[in-house]
Each structure stands twice: as structure tokens, then as C-alpha cells.
Amino acid sequence: WSGILLFGPPGCGKTLLARAAATECRATFFSASSADLLSKWLGESEKLISSLFKVARLKAPSLIFMDEIDSVATKRGEGSESGGERRVKTQLLSEIQGLKSTHDKLLLVLGATNRPWDIDNAMLSRFEKRVYVPLPDLKGRTGIFKIHTEGVDTTLKNEDYIELAVRSEGYSGRDIANVCREALMLPIRELDTSGLLESSDKDIKIRDLTLEDFTITLKKVKPMTSKALLRQYTNWAEEFGEV
Structure with missing residues (x-):
């Protein structure tokens, strides 16, 4: 070709x-x-x-x-x-x-x-x-979630990634990247809201990312491809x- x-x-x-x-x-x-x-x-x-x-x-x-x-x-x-x-x-x-x-x-x-x-x-x-x-299929979505949380402190286990993949059916790789990006911001926003980001304390630690962060984010970040377009x-x- x-x-x-x-x-x-x-x-x-x-x-x-x-x-x-x-x-x-x-x-x-x-x-x-x-x-x-x-x-x-x-x-x-x-x-x-x-x-x-x-x-x-x-x-x-x-x-x-x-x-x-x-x-x-x-x-x-x-x-x-x-x-x-x-x-x-x-x-x-x-x-x-x-x-x-x-x-x-x-x-x-x-x-x-x-x-x-x-x-x-x-x-x-x-x-x-x-x-x-x-x-991406179920396996693909699982892998994409893992890629975009690599190097990040999380409480997620393998079964959690699979659950996220199930919940994100219909999402593209870019959609999932947006979900992960938004979820990663939640712990930071919590620090900002509490005023700790303005603190002079250098030992401030951002909490680990949790499954709940993704649950919240998936409700806000919707897939960009409609079923009609897929057909x-x-x-x-x-x-x-x-x-």
C-alpha cells in the first residue's frame, strides 16, 4: 500500500x-x-x-x-x-x-x-x-488509567483500576486523560481551600489519590463521543x- x-x-x-x-x-x-x-x-x-x-x-x-x-x-x-x-x-x-x-x-x-x-x-x-x-476496550481503558497515574501516590489497587475502566465505557483515551488530570487536582484544591498552600510549612504533604477522587471526577467529566456518532x-x- x-x-x-x-x-x-x-x-x-x-x-x-x-x-x-x-x-x-x-x-x-x-x-x-x-x-x-x-x-x-x-x-x-x-x-x-x-x-x-x-x-x-x-x-x-x-x-x-x-x-x-x-x-x-x-x-x-x-x-x-x-x-x-x-x-x-x-x-x-x-x-x-x-x-x-x-x-x-x-x-x-x-x-x-x-x-x-x-x-x-x-x-x-x-x-x-x-x-x-x-x-479503547476494557483492557485498554485499564491500562490508560494506570499510565496517567504512574508515579503518583495512590491507594488504588488493580481491581480499582478495572472498576474505573468499567465505569468509563464510552470514553476515549483523551477523555480518560482529562479524568485523571482533574482527579489529580482534587487533593491540591483541598489544600488550597484549607489555606495550607499559603503556609510556610515545608512539610505539607498532599494526600494520596483515592478511588473516590475518580468517582467524583467521572461525574463531572463526560465522554465527548456520542452513541449516535459511534454508530x-x-x-x-x-x-x-x-x-
């Missing part, structure tokens, strides 16, 4: 997967978002894209990761697509197509999107393999992708 598309809810680790793939393949990693490629100067964006692929070929084996690719590859006629955006899309299509025509096996384009249904059909066809990156991803995956 010369092009692979990762699609799924935001915050599920598509960027991490891309970096891991480059590391595993011992490939030079290039990361380019729509903000990196779109320029207000006429013709500059096309030059940036052309230069990106030229350098990637020089540094081969290479992996070009294009995040939010739907931003530069919206379906034709949708929204208020400018002439500049059309030229950028055309240049990108040409570069990816060039990988196929030259049978370049040392350069891979890995695109990522939260909105695969918005991608132009011509661009979509350049990505022969489309991989659904879903929300939309599943339906698109069944029709166009590879689950």
Missing part, C-alpha cells in the same frame, strides 16, 4: 499509532497537519506539499503522517472551497498517485481523520487500506473501511 487511512473518534491514539508504525518500520517520520500545509500565499501550499514528498523520498524509508486530512480533502462542492484549497487537494492527489505509478515501496502516506465521510472520493480512493481506530463510524467502516 502507498496510502493508509486511520479513522475513528478523536482522542483514540491515531497519532501515537502513526509514530509507533514509523518506529517499528525504522522509517523517517514526517508529520503534517492542514495548518502546516495551508498558506495564505498563492502557490505556497502546493510548493510545501511538493517539498514534503521530495524530502521524504530523500530520507526513505519514510512515513508521511497527515493529520485531519479531511481539512485539505473535503468533498468537491461541499462548503465554500476556495481555488487555493482545490489546488492543494489536486497537488496532494498527484503526489500520492505518483507513489503508485512509480511503485515507490519506501514511502507510505498515513492519513488520519475524525470525519471520514467528509473526504473527497478521489482522495479516499488513494488510501487503499482504511482502518477503524475505535474507542456513524461503524456504518462507515462497514461500507468503506476495514474494522
